[in-house]
Amino acid sequence: MMRATSTTHPQVISSEKAVARLLNLARQAQEQVPFYQKSFNGIDFTSPLTALTDLPFLTKDQVRAAQQDIVKQGMIDHPDTVLEYTSGSTGIPLKLVRSRTELMKGAKSLWRSRAQFFPDVMFTPGVQVSASELIQQEAKTDQTIILSAFDLRPDRVEQYLDQIDYHKPAWLRGHPAILAVLAEGMRRVNRRFTHKLVFVESNSGWLQDETRDLLAEMFDCPIANHYGTRETYTIAYECPHGTMHLQDDMVVAELHTREEGIGHELVVSSQIFETMPFIRYRVGDLVESGTGQCACGSSAPELRPFGGRSNELIEGTVLVGTYVFHVLVTKILKAGYDIMQYQVYQTGLDTFDVQLVLADPTSLQGIADRFVKEAASILPNASFSFQAVDHIEPTRGGKVQVFVKCL
Ligand SMILES: [Zn+2]
Known part of the structure; x- marks a missing residue:
């Protein structure tokens, strides 16, 4: 196997204690996880000279x-095992295998951060805003009320605003896009x-400046950015002074200088996931x-995500x-189309061209009709044209860019 090691010296911003915990986890992975038995082959974890940067990256x-x-x-x-999936919005979802104990550790760490910066939230109701079709009705878990909001038709908007107002939550949380x-x-x-909100937590996704400004204006409260990934959970959490603080009990963070451009590439390791370890993960x-x-x-x-682009936003929204x-x-996929x-x-x-690679090109009209119908709830003035194509060129990174703005 090719061993991809760093050619430059990364900046490890985590504490020595965190790095020591991670090396201990890596040693266990070398013994108990077939993938790491191979990729950590020859690494001597008993030697005090073995450093984090001696380990290969994980992609x-x-x-x-x-x-x-x-x-x-x-x-x-x-x-005791629980399965989770990454969102897969930019590729194939990853299946994640976790133990309940690990999930609990992750949840506790996040709650400690919330309680540290917003001490009043622990015993107050919060609303999680979700886009899930499965949650048609409000569902309640501990202090959190989950409401589905993915429909911008005015009657639906009024309805879910009424629901949120009814519960008088002290805080809201959700993916920044939702x-x-x-x-x-x-x-x-x-x-x-x-009523007055204490804060709104933007969960995990990239929070762009335009989005943050609109959230702060509409919700009229501080916005706390929670940065993390499904694979590693919380990486950093924003305090009321606007600093994203590294979650030193959850991850080990390395910053790698890039050959071109600004910012650093993050390489992150989880200190808590032993069942499916993510060690030196190129996120x-x-x-x-x-x-x-x-x-x-x-x-x-401080660890601040960087580099979101305003060209990811649908123009005019x-x-x-x-x-x-x-x-x-x-x-559309859930409706049975391929x-x-x-x-x-x-x-x-208000105009969009949609290119589709279809298993059955004769399904184009049916998919187009369905697409227009579903889109009406969120982009009511939009008109769409559809085209079946043989393939879509990936970007240099190998991913398909789902949304492209060319105004
Ligand atoms: Zn701070």
């Missing part, structure tokens, strides 16, 4: 190819909440690190194109 493609070889032996069918749908809905029907995100102490009193280093079309296409690949071009303020 998404390797995780995908390794399948259950990257899971601790005996854990696939273990009763919080943007909610805020966009509030803007369109010109309505605000009737593909660009980050920056800060210096000095933060006025909030936390000594955890704050809606994230990739996300909106991912949800629309998922609805779409192998797709790409949406915005050609004017």
Whole structure:
């Protein structure tokens, strides 16, 4: 196997304690996980000279190819095991194998951050804003009320704003793309909440400046950015002073200098996932690190995701194109149609060209009708043209760019 090691010296911003915990986890992985038995072959974890940077990187493609070889032996069918999936909006979803104990550790760490910065939230109801079709009715888990909001028709917007107002939550949380749908809905029907929110937590996805500004304006409260990935959970959490603090009990973070462009590439390792270890994982995100102490009193280093582009937003809205079309296409797939690949071009303020790679080209008309019907709930003024194509060119990174703006 090719061993991809770093050619430059990365900046490891995690504490020595965190690195030591990770090396211990890596040693266990070398003993118990078939993938790491091979990739860590020859690495002597008993030697004090063995450093984190001696370990090879892990890529998404390797995780995908390794399948259950990257899971601790005996854990696939273990009763304590839980399966999760990455979103797959930019590729094939990864299947993640976790133990309930690990999930609990991840949840506790996130709650500690929330409680540290927003101490009043622990015992107050919060609303999780979701796009899931499965949650038609409100569902309640502990203190969190889950509401589905992915429909911008005015009657639907009024309805879910009424639901949120009824519960008088102290805080909201959700993926920034879906919080943007909610805020966009509030803007369109010109309505605000009737009570004061303590904060709104933007969960995991890239929070663009335009989106943050709209959320702060519509929700009229601080926005706390929670940065993480499905694979590693929380990486950093924003304090009320606007600093994204590294979650030093969850991950080990390395910043790698890029040959071109600004920002650093993040290589991240999970300190808690032993069942399916992510060690020196090239997550593909660009980050920056800060210096000095933060006025909030936390000594955890700063780690700020970096590099989102405003060309990801559908022109004339704050809606994230990739996300909106991912949800629309998922609805069409659930209706039984087969779409192998797709790409949406915005050609004017309300005009879009949709290219589709189809298993059965005769299904084009049916899919187009369904697409237009589903899109009406979120882009009511849009008109679409459809074209069946043989293939869609991937970008240099090998991914298909789902949404392309060419106004
Ligand atoms: Zn701070």
